[in-house]
Amino acid sequence: xxxxxxxxxxxxxxxxxxxxxxxxxxxxxxxxxxxxxxxxxxxxxxxxxxxxxxxxxxxxxxxxxxxxxxxxxxxxxxxxxxxxxxxxxxxxxxxxxxxxxxxxxxxxxxxxxxxxxxxxxxxxxxxxxxxxxxxxxxxxxxxxxxxxxxxxxxxxxxxxxxxxxxxxxxxxxxxxxxxxxxxxx
Amino acid sequence: xxxxxxxxxxxxxxxxxxxxxxxxxxxxxxxxxxxxxxxxxxxxxxxxxxxxxxxxxxxxxxxxxxxxxxxxxxxxxxxxxxxxxxxxxxxxxxxxxxxxxxxxxxxxxxxxxxxxxxxxxxxxxxxxxxxxxxxxxxxxxxxxxxxxxxxxxxxxxxxxxxxxxxxxxxxxxxxxxxxxxxxxxxxxxxxxxxxxxxxxxxxxxxxxxxxxxxxxxxxxxxxxxxxxxxxxxxxxxxxxxxxxxxxxxxxxxxxxxxxxxxxxxxxxxxxxxxxxxxxxxxxxxxxxxxxxxxxxxxxxxxxxxxxxxxxxxxxxxxxxxxxxxxxxxxxxxxxxxx
Numbered sequence: 001x002x003x004x005x006x007x008x009x010x011x012x013x014x015x016x017x018x019x020x021x022x023x024x025x026x027x028x029x030x031x032x033x034x035x036x037x038x039x040x041x042x043x044x045x046x047x048x049x050x051x052x053x054x055x056x057x058x059x060x061x062x063x064x065x066x067x068x069x070x071x072x073x074x075x076x077x078x079x080x081x082x083x084x085x086x087x088x089x090x091x092x093x094x095x096x097x098x099x100x101x102x103x104x105x106x107x108x109x110x111x112x113x114x115x116x117x118x119x120x121x122x123x124x125x126x127x128x129x130x131x132x133x134x135x136x137x138x139x140x141x142x143x144x145x146x147x148x149x150x151x152x153x154x155x156x157x158x159x160x161x162x163x164x165x166x167x168x169x170x171x172x173x174x175x176x177x178x179x180x181x182x183x184x185x
Numbered sequence: 186x187x188x189x190x191x192x193x194x195x196x197x198x199x200x201x202x203x204x205x206x207x208x209x210x211x212x213x214x215x216x217x218x219x220x221x222x223x224x225x226x227x228x229x230x231x232x233x234x235x236x237x238x239x240x241x242x243x244x245x246x247x248x249x250x251x252x253x254x255x256x257x258x259x260x261x262x263x264x265x266x267x268x269x270x271x272x273x274x275x276x277x278x279x280x281x282x283x284x285x286x287x288x289x290x291x292x293x294x295x296x297x298x299x300x301x302x303x304x305x306x307x308x309x310x311x312x313x314x315x316x317x318x319x320x321x322x323x324x325x326x327x328x329x330x331x332x333x334x335x336x337x338x339x340x341x342x343x344x345x346x347x348x349x350x351x352x353x354x355x356x357x358x359x360x361x362x363x364x365x366x367x368x369x370x371x372x373x374x375x376x377x378x379x380x381x382x383x384x385x386x387x388x389x390x391x392x393x394x395x396x397x398x399x400x401x402x403x404x405x406x407x408x409x410x411x412x413x414x415x416x417x418x419x420x421x422x423x424x425x426x427x428x429x430x431x432x433x434x435x436x437x438x439x440x441x442x443x444x445x446x447x448x449x450x451x452x453x454x455x456x457x458x459x460x461x462x463x464x465x466x467x468x469x470x471x472x473x474x475x476x477x478x479x480x481x482x483x484x485x486x487x488x489x490x491x492x493x494x495x496x497x498x499x500x501x502x503x504x505x506x507x508x509x510x511x512x513x514x515x516x517x518x519x520x521x522x523x
Contacts, residue, residue, distance in 0.1 A: 029188055031191075047188065048189060048190065048191035048232070049186040049187070049188060049189060049222075051219070070223065071220050071223065072216055072220060072284075072286070072287060075284065075286060078286055084260075084289045085285060085286050085289060086286050086289050086290045087216070087286045087287065087290065090214075090215055090216045090219045090220060090287075090290065091214075091215050091219065091290060092191070092212075092215065092219070092232075094191055095193075095212075095215070095234055095236065140285070140286065143285070143286075143289075144285065147260075147264075147285070149264070157425075158425055159285055160285075161284055161285075161425035161426040162283075162284025162285050162286045162287065162426060163284075
């Protein structure tokens with residue numbers, strides 16, 4: 001079966017896109033600020049109506065964070081803000097210029113390339129099929145472990161209910177998270 | 186989303202002067218507002234971010250009340266030691282709603298302002314008296330499985346509305362008789378939660394009684410948290426991360442003799458606001474906690490309920506949920522005696 005090859009889009013998103021590439025031509029609709037992501041300050045120039053998710057993916061090339069439903073229902077866009085998991089699709093980039101943001105790209109140890117224990121556990125337990133929900137699942141699991149409220153598989157399932165997996169990898173996801181929680185004890 | 190300007194004041198006075206125009210809106214966690222803006226249902230020309238205002242604390246007041254700051258997140262509220270200890274009904278209720286990610290963003294103040302999840306309200310192509318007054322209510326004769334059975338407006342067509350309020354938290358606040366503190370251009374005022382949200386009446390576009398330019402600063406919980414005898418039952422289409430079809434928050438006080446001395450019951454998913462009926466609660470006072478009494482209370486609470494087809498099941502479901510909630514709250518009193 002032949003698959004059609006789509007051309008790489010050259011047009012950037014409408015809002016403030018040309019400005020992102022030409023910071024010397026300020027547009028009254030955009031703002032210049034910076035976001036602290038994975039320990040690095042990233043200057044950015046976007047309109048206030050740019051979501052944090054779109055800022056990450058479309059302007060900073062951090063495409064590990066996924067856009068699923070774009071309405072806070074699926075959890076694919078989960079990132080950590082000051083250590084707490086949130087849906088990056090339902091918040092504005094401009095609201096986070098003084099926060100520490102962690103995305104899936106920031107979980108591995110940069111110097112050694114060693115994966116975060118949850119990343120390794122997801123591989124070991126085959127906790128995904130298509131993988132689209134995985135960055136959100138892993139960031140959500142990091143946040144859940146930080147919260148320290150889940151002790152049992154049932155509690156993991158309830159407190160991971162904001163992350164959908166349409167491939168149905170849920171049992172293996174719970175296994176992977178359980179292993180990391182047990183290793184930490 | 187439509188273009189808008191953005192400010193982030195750090196003082197309440199600045200927030201009130203920033204809002205200063207009818208098309209501006211406050212934004213807290215943004216979990217509902219940004220979604221509504223993406224759906225082209227809300228189009229503010231300015232957002233005033235309240236999350237850096239000094240409204241982020243939970244503190245005990247001299248009279249024994251607990252003040253929940255407007256910008257404290259739902260998650261931080263549910264897991265706060267004083268809330269868990271004194272108001273476990275509120276903790277349980279908050280944790281029954283949304284997802285952990287949303288609870289980490291959503292604020293206490295913002296929770297009060299959730300708009301209905303009516304399918305027709307959410308579809309900008311459809312008529313809706315709440316969204317565009319005078320255009321009609323397609324839910325009345327359409328798909329209304331999630332809609333209201335109490336306090337609805339059937340007639341006339343140009344003001345009809347059978348939307349429900351979607352919040353879980355507000356159902357517990359109704360049972361606890363919380364007080365909403367607001368400030369605005371005309372000064373401060375306290376609004377009992379029962380008077381904060383409104384029934385559709387002839388103005389279904391108005392969800393609450395706040396005046397333009399007013400800002401919620403805190404939600405105050407009276408000293409009695411009903412911590413020994415409480416429950417929140419939420420009945421929904423899946424066991425997690427779904428809005429309530431019917432929910433019931435109960436707080437009871439039970440005397441030495443096993444008779445009920447104080448009762449609060451609030452229902453979610455059945456009306457345009459959390460549903461309470463003090464006369465129904467009175468039927469429990471001084472009575473032994475039996476299923477017969479509970480059923481009489483349920484009949485009274487749901488008296489006058491009207492189904493619109495797909496949602497007619499909610500009438501009997503609601504009664505049974507009330508009975509079960511009262512059984513659960515009583516069971517706890519029996520456990521405490523052992």
